[in-house]
Amino acid sequence: MSDHSLPGDARFFTRMGPFPASRLAEAADAEIVAGSAAPVDVLFRGVAPLQSATAQDISFLDNRRYLPLLGETRAGAVVLGQAFRDQIPPHAIGLVCKSPYLAWARVASLFHPVTPARPGIHPSAVVGADVSIAPDVEVGPFAVIGDRVVIGAGTAISAHAVIGDGVRIGERCRIGAHVAASHALIGHRVTLYSGARIGQDGFGFAVGPAGFESVPQLGRVVIEDDVEIGANATIDRGSMRDTVIGAGSRIDNLVQIGHNAQLGRCCIVVSQAGISGSTELGDYVTIAAQAGLIGHIKIGDKARIGAQCGVMSDVEAGADVIGSPAMPFREFFRNVAVLRKLARRPDKPSSEADKAAG
Amino acid sequence: MSDHSLPGDARFFTRMGPFPASRLAEAADAEIVAGSAAPVDVLFRGVAPLQSATAQDISFLDNRRYLPLLGETRAGAVVLGQAFRDQIPPHAIGLVCKSPYLAWARVASLFHPVTPARPGIHPSAVVGADVSIAPDVEVGPFAVIGDRVVIGAGTAISAHAVIGDGVRIGERCRIGAHVAASHALIGHRVTLYSGARIGQDGFGFAVGPAGFESVPQLGRVVIEDDVEIGANATIDRGSMRDTVIGAGSRIDNLVQIGHNAQLGRCCIVVSQAGISGSTELGDYVTIAAQAGLIGHIKIGDKARIGAQCGVMSDVEAGADVIGSPAMPFREFFRNVAVLRKLARRPDKPSSEADKAAG
Amino acid sequence: MSDHSLPGDARFFTRMGPFPASRLAEAADAEIVAGSAAPVDVLFRGVAPLQSATAQDISFLDNRRYLPLLGETRAGAVVLGQAFRDQIPPHAIGLVCKSPYLAWARVASLFHPVTPARPGIHPSAVVGADVSIAPDVEVGPFAVIGDRVVIGAGTAISAHAVIGDGVRIGERCRIGAHVAASHALIGHRVTLYSGARIGQDGFGFAVGPAGFESVPQLGRVVIEDDVEIGANATIDRGSMRDTVIGAGSRIDNLVQIGHNAQLGRCCIVVSQAGISGSTELGDYVTIAAQAGLIGHIKIGDKARIGAQCGVMSDVEAGADVIGSPAMPFREFFRNVAVLRKLARRPDKPSSEADKAAG
CATH class of the missing domain: 2.160.10.10 (Hexapeptide repeat proteins)
Structure with missing residues (x-):
């Protein structure tokens, strides 16, 4: 992985770690659910989207829309909600939690903490x-x-x-x-x-x-x-x-x-x-x-x-x-729909308007 | 009064004065109308809203909505318009004028002038x-x-x-x-x-x-x-x-x-x-x-x-x-009203729209 | 012309030139079409609007709305499109081109280039x-x-x-x-x-x-x-x-x-x-x-x-x-028109709305 890769380009962000899954689970207040073929003792080096994550990255799923990406990801770990616990890929560790987005914020902050003030x-x-x-x-x-x-x-x-x-x-x-x-x-x-x-x-x-x-x-x-x-x-x-x-x-x-x-x-x-x-x-x-x-x-x-x-x-x-x-x-969207209906017929807008006006 | 109280927290604002009522009336271009029990020779120390003003403060009434506060105020003086001249509290001095908001601006500027440039x-x-x-x-x-x-x-x-x-x-x-x-x-x-x-x-x-x-x-x-x-x-x-x-x-x-x-x-x-x-x-x-x-x-x-x-x-x-x-x-508000009327019936919005569309 | 005149007040803008018409035509990628009484060998000193341009200025016409100004201008040269080539004033040189606004940008940049970085x-x-x-x-x-x-x-x-x-x-x-x-x-x-x-x-x-x-x-x-x-x-x-x-x-x-x-x-x-x-x-x-x-x-x-x-x-x-x-x-403007029609009659807006609502 290049130092300049995303997320967390080393030119702009500090990077802590690596961390074992247990440390991430603690930060995320999550349960560890290991896939059937998930390796033990991985040290995770960073966060990444499902599409680009590697076996040393932890990723994240919150929105059902992106569920297909879960099946394809190579991420070593994924933060996700209870609804997706049965879909953790075999090679990955799931960090199953109640508030995946909050958990994600905390895991990402563990790797990339805010730079402290330099006294x-x-x-x-x-x-x-x-x-x-x-x-x-x-x-x-x-x-x-x-x-x-x-x-x-x-x-x-x-x-x-x-x-x-x-x-x-x-x-x-x-x-x-x-x-x-x-x-x-x-x-x-x-x-x-x-x-x-x-x-x-x-x-x-x-x-x-x-x-x-x-x-x-x-x-x-x-x-x-x-x-x-x-x-x-x-x-x-x-x-x-x-x-x-x-x-x-x-x-x-x-x-x-x-x-x-x-x-x-x-x-x-x-x-x-x-x-x-x-x-x-x-x-x-x-x-x-x-x-x-x-x-x-x-x-x-x-x-x-x-x-x-x-x-x-x-x-x-x-x-x-x-x-x-x-x-x-x-009411707003009803208004929009009614007005659209009234104005629809493009061939004869004025006669329609006349009729509508009684 | 604490130095940090509002308005005019001394950490942030200069404060001039105290001023007698005559000086305030001059700034406000106002007539002095003393309440029946108003003390003479008060020196006013600052401006304050009707609710928190003391006997050394001057306050302000412009909006009829706040008239009830006039009866309850402990302010030593109040800038107000002709319409309220009969409602000056007995213990207060009224500064009655044509443009109360402008008068207020000038009285407040007297106590808290803009800091001059420091050459x-x-x-x-x-x-x-x-x-x-x-x-x-x-x-x-x-x-x-x-x-x-x-x-x-x-x-x-x-x-x-x-x-x-x-x-x-x-x-x-x-x-x-x-x-x-x-x-x-x-x-x-x-x-x-x-x-x-x-x-x-x-x-x-x-x-x-x-x-x-x-x-x-x-x-x-x-x-x-x-x-x-x-x-x-x-x-x-x-x-x-x-x-x-x-x-x-x-x-x-x-x-x-x-x-x-x-x-x-x-x-x-x-x-x-x-x-x-x-x-x-x-x-x-x-x-x-x-x-x-x-x-x-x-x-x-x-x-x-x-x-x-x-x-x-x-x-x-x-x-x-x-x-x-x-x-x-x-026209705008008539449009809003007409459209609201057209769209109202929530039970059957589409049939209504049909009818409206003729 | 005062140094402080517009456009190109010398207090704020650099000024290059003067330039002959040929140099301007080159910048503008334009054809020179000289009016019947246009002087030769003018050196142009700056850009100006049609209203205020002098015989040493070059001006610009892009919008048919301003065509009357072309007849009255004293500009020594004018950048304009093919559509106006027959209307070049006798005393002026026309710079006739396909994209008059772009040509204008380039001519104006010739006289008033961006100040280079000062290393x-x-x-x-x-x-x-x-x-x-x-x-x-x-x-x-x-x-x-x-x-x-x-x-x-x-x-x-x-x-x-x-x-x-x-x-x-x-x-x-x-x-x-x-x-x-x-x-x-x-x-x-x-x-x-x-x-x-x-x-x-x-x-x-x-x-x-x-x-x-x-x-x-x-x-x-x-x-x-x-x-x-x-x-x-x-x-x-x-x-x-x-x-x-x-x-x-x-x-x-x-x-x-x-x-x-x-x-x-x-x-x-x-x-x-x-x-x-x-x-x-x-x-x-x-x-x-x-x-x-x-x-x-x-x-x-x-x-x-x-x-x-x-x-x-x-x-x-x-x-x-x-x-x-x-x-x-x-659709937007049809909606606006229909709603205006519905709401129009100011004398009896509510009965109209009733009728419109069916």
């Missing part, structure tokens, strides 16, 4: 007065750390990040290149990807006699523990209260979150979605890509907002909505 | 040849100022900004961290938020025998006075003429403005909206979030384009449009 | 170990080049770019200010505009007992030759395979491309569009502005996806789709 402040970094930076923090080239900044143990601040005066960052965070964060209180194990903008003024202004006048934005951004914020995403600080991103939430690239917005725990906001000012999300809310929510509304726990959805009013807990304006999934 | 060029900054930088300009760490750049008095260039050769920036501007600006003429009192990209090549190419060939983009970006451009917004320079952002306009985060686009005075473009090349906006046009305008169209003065609207043709002055394709607000 | 590594740049950087590469101020990075001849890395460990960049590339690129293999003649984010983790996580757990993203981003990526665009690296941007493709500002996405040759993705994970595009696919594609679908060669389109399933080669959900262009 030390790069000599080119500019660090302000009265900071409190834990001894094992990494601060990259050209990072700018303002006055009174607090940074917890194990955190890595990448090259070119700009951390404003007074910002607090917890332990084991990853702050990406070119991040700008100001007016922010950031919890533990938070990841901000490259180019994320945290804490700038919200979009607030009053109409004055000579044009718009900015309304001071006097709140903060509070990012709770275990949050990830995608590349080039923007999160404005609150005006009078805080903008809050609840613990465990995942925000994708290019998402916009307006001032005073409140996200509960474990919300998912997919790429290019936007949440306007003062809107509140419960826990476990999912906002799909390119959806937009107007301001001052409430989205209940576990609601799911479809891609490109335009949400103009409150959404109940557990609801699935899509469309612009938002409506229940079933 | 001086950081020793790490790289400054080109033949520049003209006013003596009181602030240039932050690692900023890169190209050759022949002109920067007016009172302007602050934040850390990591990159200002291209020949760019002109007026007086009292705020250029955020990680801004890149090239091929641009920037007026006075302009704010560019973190990560804004100004002046890169527009998206223009011709089809050549071996693929696309770029068409030189030979115009500039002209940003007139008092404009604000949001975080991570992108404004391409013109191809043969200029891209122009008219005086007083406010552009939100993640907005895209294509080459040769022309915005008039005091336009508002909300987050994630996009304006394609060569499209022209009049004055006081509002483009709501995630709306998209195709190229080469004209939007009349004071037109309002709704959220997620897709505008494919000219829009008249004063029109309100929404939907994709854009249509008048009333 | 040398700025003393402030931080360069890692074991790099291979061609001698004529330009590395700007504060650039950070990781370990083992390879950069080909003629490439320019702008100020503040951050190139991660192991990244390969080919020849004659332009890497803009504040670009972050990691886990990436970049071909020749690639342009990454300011703020583009290449190679960060895709949006992948599993549900664990205590919240979401990240799935290691072990692929790369492969950017083939002659690709351009717009300002603040984001391209995630693959999870198990690569994210691939095919040769010659043009990606506009603020576009999001998810992990494992595959773009063929010469695809066009316009501003603010999003392509979700594992979706595959053929060659010459066009995705218009703000369109969104869900994951795991296939778009055939030369398909065209309209602005704001929401694509939820495969699209055939050559198809033109628009709407959300996507449908053929004709």
